[in-house]
Amino acid sequence: MFSQQDPQYTQYMYNTMSVNPAYAGSNDHTVITALGRTQWVGLDGAPDSQTLSYDTPIGYTGVGLGINLTNDQIGPASEIYLDANISYTIRTGNEGNLAFGLKLGGRHLAIDWSKGTVRQQERIFEGNISRFLPTIGAGIYFYKRNWYIGASIPNFLRTDHYDDTVATTSFGDGDLAQERLHFFGIAGYVFDLNETTKFKPAALVKVVSGAPLSIDVSANFLFNEKFMAGLAWRWDDSISALLGFQATKSLNIGFAYDLTTSNYSNYNSGTYEIMLRWDIYRERVLKSPRFF
Secondary structure, eight states: OOOOOSOOOTTGGGOGGGTOGGGTTTTSSEEEEEEEEEOSTTSTTOOEEEEEEEEEEETTTTEEEEEEEEEEEETTEEEEEEEEEEEEEEEOSSSOEEEEEEEEEEEEEEEOGGGSOOSSOOGGGSSOEEEEEEEEEEEEEEEOSSEEEEEEESOOOOOBSSOHHHHHHHHSOTTTTBOOOEEEEEEEEOEEOSSSEEEEEEEEEEEETTSOOEEEEEEEEEETTTEEEEEEEETTTEEEEEEEEEOSSSEEEEEEEEEEOSGGGGSOOOEEEEEEEEEEOSSSSOOOOOOO
16 A cells, blocks of 8 residues: 655645755745644544744855754654755846755654554564654755745655564565655746735645655735735645735734545545744844745
8 A cells, every 4th residue: 555655735835945955044034934734634543744944044155054843643653853954055146046955854753553453463563663764855946036946855765664574574575664755846936916916826746656646736816915815736635725814024824724635535524734934034124025
């Protein structure tokens, strides 16, 4: 069987560093983002994820630093990710910026088999699992004032989530639950429709061996730099509604609801996401909210 490995987010356009480490520091000021996602409400063992990130430029050197902490739970498995992201940006013109990013970190995987029901006892279920798995990832990100594009690999290391000896004895295959290589691509554009309305389409593509292609497409509108509303679509999975409010110059609040369109819709009542983002500006004069 094949299943979801990495956490996924509907509001990825406001949590870009979790997708691409080269995004760190690209806002020219410090950003703190907290995001919680409860997926497939009503289905026991469904994914539940929370992430807290911090990214900031280091002076005016072109170097950006970011820290990302994520808690992800699926069924009996719980993973805590801690990653450091560093980027270096090169100016390619009056407005162009080309950033290279590196992610280093690791995660702790814990599996408690008592959270499920075993129909047939196997050796793999005789003891709980606790493992540390290292992470090395990289990305590239090019952006101008009103558009961006990026590509990344969140982890080059292909590690086994279970002990090879136990897996081989029980199932005859030591590659059980192996970490797969993921490829992410992200892009977006900001259109000024008039003095009060901005339109931003965005897309996220995820490619991983052994799983179907995942494509997210979103269309958001920003009104008076205060209110955001939009729709999103995930291929063969869900459609989503997004709402946002710029509560203050520094605090942005976002909400998303996913309605499942696949066969899983028979077993859940949707997915909920809430996001809080703090922009900490270096200048005395505050900038307008940035749309990506």
